[in-house]
Amino acid sequence: MSGASLKSHKFRLDREADWKQLEVLLKRLENRSIRSLTDAEMIALPALYRATLSSLSVARATSLDQDVIAYLESLSTRAYFSIYGNQTKMSARLRYFFTIGWPQAVQNITRETIASALIMFLGALLAYVLVRNNMDWYFSFMPEGLMGGRTPASTALELRDTLYHDGDKSGLTAFASYLFSHNSRVAILAFALGFAFAIPSATLVLYNGCTLGAFVALFVDKGLGFELGGWLIIHGATELFAIVLAGAAGMKIGWTVAFPGKMSRMEAVGKAGAESASVLGGVVIMLFLAGLLEGFGRQLITNDYARYGIGITTLLLWLAYFYLPRNFEAFKFDGTVGTS
Amino acid sequence: MSQAPKKSRANTSYNADRNVRTLITPEGIDLRLRIADGGARVGAFTIDLAIMIATLIAITYALSFTTIGMGDRGEEVVVAVWVMLAFFLRNFYFMFFEMGPKAATPGKRAMKIRVANRHGGHLKANAVFARNAMRELEFFLPLSFFFSAIFMMNQGVDGWLTLLGLIWSFIFLLFPLFNKDRLRAGDLIAGTWVVKSPKPFLSKDLAESQKSDGRYRFSQSQIDAYGVKELHVLENVLRKNDPKTIEEVTTRIMTKIEWADPTNADASHASRLEFLNAYYAALRGKLETKLLFGVRRADKFDKR
Numbered sequence: 216m217s218g219a220s221l222k223s224h225k226f227r228l229d230r231e232a233d234w235k236q237l238e239v240l241l242k243r244l245e246n247r248s249i250r251s252l253t254d255a256e257m258i259a260l261p262a263l264y265r266a267t268l269s270s271l272s273v274a275r276a277t278s279l280d281q282d283v284i285a286y287l288e289s290l291s292t293r294a295y296f297s298i299y300g301n302q303t304k305m306s307a308r309l310r311y312f313f314t315i316g317w318p319q320a321v322q323n324i325t326r327e328t329i330a331s332a333l334i335m336f337l338g339a340l341l342a343y344v345l346v347r348n349n350m351d352w353y354f355s356f357m358p359e360g361l362m363g364g365r366t367p368a369s370t371a372l373e374l375r376d377t378l379y380h381d382g383d384k385s386g387l388t389a390f391a392s393y394l395f396s397h398n399s400r401v402a403i404l405a406f407a408l409g410f411a412f413a414i415p416s417a418t419l420v421l422y423n424g425c426t427l428g429a430f431v432a433l434f435v436d437k438g439l440g441f442e443l444g445g446w447l448i449i450h451g452a453t454e455l456f457a458i459v460l461a462g463a464a465g466m467k468i469g470w471t472v473a474f475p476g477k478m479s480r481m482e483a484v485g486k487a488g489a490e491s492a493s494v495l496g497g498v499v500i501m502l503f504l505a506g507l508l509e510g511f512g513r514q515l516i517t518n519d520y521a522r523y524g525i526g527i528t529t530l531l532l533w534l535a536y537f538y539l540p541r542n543f544e545a546f547k548f549d550g551t552v553g554t555s
Numbered sequence: 556m557s558q559a560p561k562k563s564r565a566n567t568s569y570n571a572d573r574n575v576r577t578l579i580t581p582e583g584i585d586l587r588l589r590i591a592d593g594g595a596r597v598g599a600f601t602i603d604l605a606i607m608i609a610t611l612i613a614i615t616y617a618l619s620f621t622t623i624g625m626g627d628r629g630e631e632v633v634v635a636v637w638v639m640l641a642f643f644l645r646n647f648y649f650m651f652f653e654m655g656p657k658a659a660t661p662g663k664r665a666m667k668i669r670v671a672n673r674h675g676g677h678l679k680a681n682a683v684f685a686r687n688a689m690r691e692l693e694f695f696l697p698l699s700f701f702f703s704a705i706f707m708m709n710q711g712v713d714g715w716l717t718l719l720g721l722i723w724s725f726i727f728l729l730f731p732l733f734n735k736d737r738l739r740a741g742d743l744i745a746g747t748w749v750v751k752s753p754k755p756f757l758s759k760d761l762a763e764s765q766k767s768d769g770r771y772r773f774s775q776s777q778i779d780a781y782g783v784k785e786l787h788v789l790e791n792v793l794r795k796n797d798p799k800t801i802e803e804v805t806t807r808i809m810t811k812i813e814w815a816d817p818t819n820a821d822a823s824h825a826s827r828l829e830f831l832n833a834y835y836a837a838l839r840g841k842l843e844t845k846l847l848f849g850v851r852r853a854d855k856f857d858k859r
Binding site: 231271280289291297316400403404410411481486488490496 | 578580581582584586587588642646656657658669671673674675676677679680681682684685688689690691692693696727740743744745746752753755756757758760761762763783786787790791794836839840842843844846847
């Protein structure tokens with residue numbers, strides 16, 4: 216009885232039930248999902264949250280019980296994270312990503328994408344010219360792992376064989392998944408390296424271009440240019456585009472680190488990073504598709520014209536998806552990812 | 556005059572923790588967040604890494620059985636599946652857990668820390684993606700440089716170049732040590748930070764636990780001996796309930812307030828605890844009453 220004579224203790228006794236109820240709801244929310252709450256509990260949650268915040272304010276001003284204040288502080292923080300945290304359904308988030316998030320982010324780095332594509336083209340051109348002049352350069356540009364027995368010493372027949380029968384020899388699925396994870400890592404690295412003022416990203420893209428150029432030069436040298444084009448474009452339209460985008464995303468970050476513009480450096484980098492991350496998320500999806508095209512499409516379709524047709528179609532589809540002007544506001548999202 | 560510095564010290568002791576950041580909720584309340592310290596971060600990452608490696612070993616072990624009875628073709632498929640799983644594990648382990656409602660990987664949960672948006676509000680999926688994609692630069696790049704540095708130690712220029720690369724990549728690995736918010740490069744570009752998520756439980760109110768029915772009565776001047784700072788110290792002492800400290804503190808307070816109580820002659824631990832509880836309740840009552848009138852008596856030097 217004597218304890219309750221303290222106003223702060225009475226305050227606590229009056230509200231403790233609410234706090235405990237919020238704690239129980241939070242625990243369920245954190246362990247499972249929002250769907251584990253009933254309608255009544257859903258309605259109660261924000262009210263309990265605000266009541267707890269209000270209790271915290273009052274306790275800070277009137278109570279000297281450290282334990283209560285610390286408890287309320289932590290409970291409010293947990294509730295804040297839960298209520299303002301990730302509660303969107305995965306399907307809604309994905310829908311947002313594919314309709315708005317991804318194409319918009321890609322459009323926002325158009326300048327970097329052009330630069331990145333030019334750098335890759337430059338690398339390819341450089342390697343092509345060098346290798347055509349002197350075949351020894353081939354070995355400087357191609358990593359051994361990617362050569363797969365395709366060297367200047369191979370005959371035209373052998374090389375032609377690799378264009379149409381790689382599936383039988385090297386274990387199609389293993390090859391596809393190796394390339395998928397290899398390329399994805401190159402892409403993620405190109406993105407991450409951008410942080411160091413964009414130059415390493417550009418170098419990596421340039422180097423990728425060099426590999427491509429050297430490869431093309433070898434086949435052109437043996438009179439297999441057209442056939443190689445089909446072999447490359449069927450998946451390359453997606454894959455090379457993806458690597459260009461990853462490099463561009465990295466460059467965007469590096470450029471912002473160096474020149475943040477009007478915003479503070481931290482803010483600018485945070486904004487650029489969030490945008491670039493959307494691009495990178497999409498890049499991984501593109502590489503996955505490229506891996507499928509490479510592993511299955513290319514093995515099943517050995518007609519050069521069909522390969523060209525598929526490659527060019529995918530390229531056009533990507534370009535249309537990313538760059539066709541559209542009104543992003545028209546989609547039924549009210550600005551935030553969290554509320555739909 | 557001599558009171559001023561004392562007062563400010565008492566105030567800072569409340570916020571002394573350099574790791575505290577405030578976050579204003581949309582309701583206008585400032586919540587105090589604690590930045591996770593480096594040790595917890597390293598610990599969490601080590602646990603996650605161990606889990607990833609263990610999972611990978613388990614996958615390898617499980618898959619090695621499935622190849623039995625299959626031909627060469629089957630083996631290839633199994634290798635392909637392994638590569639895919641390893642890739643998903645390496646790249647999506649962190650993202651999967653941090654996008655969940657707890658915003659923390661198992662390692663982070665074990666260390667009671669979590670990822671949060673630095674500007675308050677939602678932790679967006681792309682932020683989680685960005686901060687984890689950067690691990691490629693911050694952890695895997697230094698790691699690969701480290702191994703190639705070992706292998707290329709005696710290879711002249713190449714060895715030296717690799718060493719330079721290693722040093723360069725260490726900038727990213729050690730990035731969190733050089734800023735006060737312990738931000739990784741990934742946190743920097745994602746606009747996130749890692750904070751403590753303590754889950755304390757509400758203990759019993761100490762003012763409630765006293766059972767002495769007015770056995771201890773304190774005069775006004777006796778209660779006026781201390782301020783808020785001392786009250787909080789006393790609260791901590793009572794909650795820890797360490798006999799030796801209780802004894803010392805009891806003697807201190809009794810001397811200070813010139814307590815003369817014949818009933819306390821037996822001087823058992825229980826009676827001391829009773830005395831301290833009673834004094835705590837009295838002191839808190841007095842100080843809280845003052846608080847309601849707008850006076851927060853910081854400590855015993857504060858003559859208000």
